Amino acid sequence: MTAPTPASPRAAATRLVPVGPARKRLSVAFLLADRFTLSAFANFVDVLRLAADEADRSRPIMCEWTVLSADMSPVRSSCGVKVAPDRRLRNAARYDYVVVVGGLMGEARALDPAVLAYLRDCAARGVPIAGLCTGVFLLHEAGLLDGYRACVSWFHHQDFLDRFEGATPVSDQIFVVDRDRLTCSGGHSAAHLAAFLVERHVGQSAATKSLNIMIIDSPLSADKPQPGAPGTPGARDPLVRRALLRMQQRMDTPDSVAALAAALKVSRRQLERRFREDLGTTPQRAGLRLRLDRACALLTETDRTVTQVAMATGFCDAPHLIRSFKGDLGLTPAEYRARHVAHRCAPGVSSASGALAAPLPPPTPTSAGR
CATH class of the missing domain: 1.10.10.60 (Homeodomain-like)
Structure with a gap:
């Protein structure tokens, strides 16, 4: 029997070089406003979680998600549940999307100046930015929706008009994708916007699987009318x-x-x-x-x-x-x-x-x- 040919030192060295983790197909960072809407955040991130792995094992294999913060303080949602951030802004990595989740109208604090500076830097670098629920108000206040179509919940349509003179929000569909800005009306619409991104970066079957596990029939297109x-x-x-x-x-x-x-x-x-x-x-x-x-x-x-x-x-x-x-x-x-x-x-x-x-x-x- 012929003995196997020993590998060359160069080949062996190549095999022994440690390889860093492969970049995920879809990487998303979240910025949570004070008193943020928990359902919008949870629906969006759960679609990513379920698309990232087989069944609902939740391993971040295909997708990854991170909650960023200026000071790492827990962020309270509108229902009182708090979420602990994962990473400081100064340690932020490269993400495919940065998602801002808005909070209660009239009660939440404005975004931290460091967060606003980070968002503007992302916009300058061409990183797509999304606003969930009242996150669209925060993006508009930061000047990040000038010249863009933006989706607003029918429930907050008049609030938006009152606050931003001359604005023409879209309130007759569940989400809007306008170049590198994505906005949605909140609630289950956040799940459908996330599914849209999963389908774009991971595949249609992953998007459909995620929604099916969440007991949502199938992905809806952006122009689907807002229910309710x-x-x-x-x-x-x-x-x-x-x-x-x-x-x-x-x-x-x-x-x-x-x-x-x-x-x-x-x-x-x-x-x-x-x-x-x-x-x-x-x-x-x-x-x-x-x-x-x-x-x-x-x-x-x-x-x-x-x-x-x-x-x-x-x-x-x-x-x-x-x-x-x-x-x-x-x-x-x-x-x-x-x-x-x-x-x-x-x-x-x-x-x-x-x-x-x-x-x-x-x-x-x-x-x-x-």
């Missing part, structure tokens, strides 16, 4: 839901149907056909219904005058609102308000909460205004 906004019951068509969300967001200055169709990048004819097929009504009628529903809420939940309610819901003036109210509901706004006040004062209504003992059905709509 009030005033869209029964709407199943994604285009119709996006249109209704836009109507809600622009209630004080409603679009014409032509402008609405243009904003949604469809023809007016297509938009009207999709409304008929999905809701059995027209965009004009659906928009009027949303505005009247909002007017009803303002009349019963606030002490605003009829003129103020008219201005807030896109009617020209008080007479315009009165005509629309009578035509659709058979009552004037004053009569509608008086009816609800009388019902709240009736016996059997809880005085502690002011809630109705039984829901008061709205007046039956008339055929007028259809």
Whole structure:
């Protein structure tokens, strides 16, 4: 039997040279704001965790994730749970993405100056930056969204407009990818944005597996309408839901149907056909219904005058609102308000909460205004 040929000293030396850990396919750093939204962070990082290994063994083989901090102090979430950072900013490595998770509106502290400096340095080096939930507010305040489209939750749409004059946030889809900026509305949307990145860097099967283990059917594309906004019951068509969300967001200055169709990048004819097929009504009628529903809420939940309610819901003036109210509901706004006040004062209504003992059905709509 022939003895094996001994390896050359050079080959042996090559084998003995220690090899450093291979760079992961997807590397993400997190920056957590004070009172950050735990669900957005957890959904995003769990997709990475599940995509990184077989099943749910959680070994960072394909993906890695790190929580960065200026001072290594634990960061409290909006529910009080604290997360301990992994690494100081000055020891930050090279990452494929830096993700900012926002916190409670009006209660959280601003980002540390060192964090802002780090983010601006990342932006200057071309590192893609993502904002989850209200993280989009922090990125905009830092000047990192100038010239970019940004996704904001429908729930915080008006807050964003109030804070950033001239801004045009996207609130009718779950996330937005605009060049090297990624923003999402929070909640499960964070999982879908993470799945988008996993599919891009690791593969589609890894993204789907992660979501399936999390009991989420399959990855959703960025333009999927945001779920959960009030005033869209029964709407199943994604285009119709996006249109209704836009109507809600622009209630004080409603679009014409032509402008609405243009904003949604469809023809007016297509938009009207999709409304008929999905809701059995027209965009004009659906928009009027949303505005009247909002007017009803303002009349019963606030002490605003009829003129103020008219201005807030896109009617020209008080007479315009009165005509629309009578035509659709058979009552004037004053009569509608008086009816609800009388019902709240009736016996059997809880005085502690002011809630109705039984829901008061709205007046039956008339055929007028259809």
